[in-house]
Amino acid sequence: MDRRRFEKLSDNAWRVAPFGAMRVPAVIYASEDLLEEMDDKVFDQTTNVAMLPGIVEASYAMPDAHWGYGFPIGGVAAFDPQAGGVVSAGGVGFDISCGVRTHLTSLTREEVLSVQEELADALYALVPVGVGAEGEVVLDRAAMDAMLTGGARWALEQGFGNAKDLLGIEEGGCIEGAEPAAVSERAKERQRREMGTLGSGNHYLEVQEVKHIFDPATAAAYGLERGKCVLTIHCGSRGLGHQIGTEFLREMAVSAQSFGISLPDRELACAPINSELGQRYLGAMRAAINCALANREIVGHIAREVFARFFGKSELPLMFDVSHNTCKLETHRIGGKDRALFVHRKGATRALGPGSASLPEPFRQYGQPVLIGGSMGAGSYVLAGVEQSEDRAFSSACHGAGRRLSRHAATRAWSGRQIVDELRAKGIVVRSPSMRGVAEEAPGAYKDVGAVVDCAEAAGLARKVAYLAPLICIKG
């Protein structure tokens, strides 16, 4: 994008003053290099979101923003129901509550390397992965509704995971207000056999080494120790979330006119929060959030069983589990006044600062762990929420590196086999059912995750705590 289209607020923040039907400004957090690299579509989409009814303060984009469906991926926007605010299915995305969780291990890099290939084989054999992957858990009608209401708490009752896990999951593992009745039979049917599965695309399970610590005190509070390994899982609500997104997008697009909403882009289909459709979507979306939380809890359980085979009994305590595709009711201080807002984060991570009451005690004073998934070769980062993030984008940060090339362009540039071999030469073992998927997810198809997190830190969205280097990657 041409930086001259923006007013420079700082080295890492760029503003577009309202023009046309924009109700608020658009603000993109990016370094000059990242901004130049972004697609013009990010400008169009971020400014389009600023036209939606009831939007508060500004339409934001994170440093990893790229072209998405309606909203940019890496978009953050908050709406006030008292001011005609809307909820948008495209503002959450198709993979509702897609997110990342990281488990701690007491294993050293050497211990993992001594069984690297075998451990990769076992994880790949036992964690269902790929398009249409099905698991051992099959839900009947009653179990489906209990799962959609109970989230990770339900998974725990079924014998998956440890009770302590709930403390480390957003919302304590279960979001209130889920309405299984608002979820179609078709969405439920698609999910019936998909619990405890990874899925495809950018989803993965990785064993990573804590390679570098930037903030020793916070790392210690999070349980991260240099040279030790962690297990990170990135997946979402599978077929259920996708089906809910598809159905509500269609319904919202059809109904927009009846609500008197004129859409700058049909993909921005939305409904007033205070409408039957808006409430029904929120109930279904929260059910999908619980589905994703339960899904990750079960995948974590399977991984723990695999680790127990190799290394004996170990707890693999959960460090944190955080979603990056959600719309959540939160209280934010706007102009000195607390307001209840519906915050859409699409490819953006909640990043609560120190002292937030909803953070678990062990690390409340350090701020929320913000888990940033990099690409296969580039590694990942753990960040921490900072106080000033509240004034930047409702306490939000980036969620990953962000794509540089489209999936199609990536498959033209690389073969999956070539990528697997190159990563093996670097000491990273990859297992995947889809070599095309690996090519689409090639490290070169993503921006430099280091530059993205440096920018997030410089912009005051979050601060760097640790860098994680992959040793094993199970890829969807």
Added chain:
DNA sequence: ATGTCC
């Protein structure tokens, strides 16, 4: 992201 088009 996705039973990669009901």
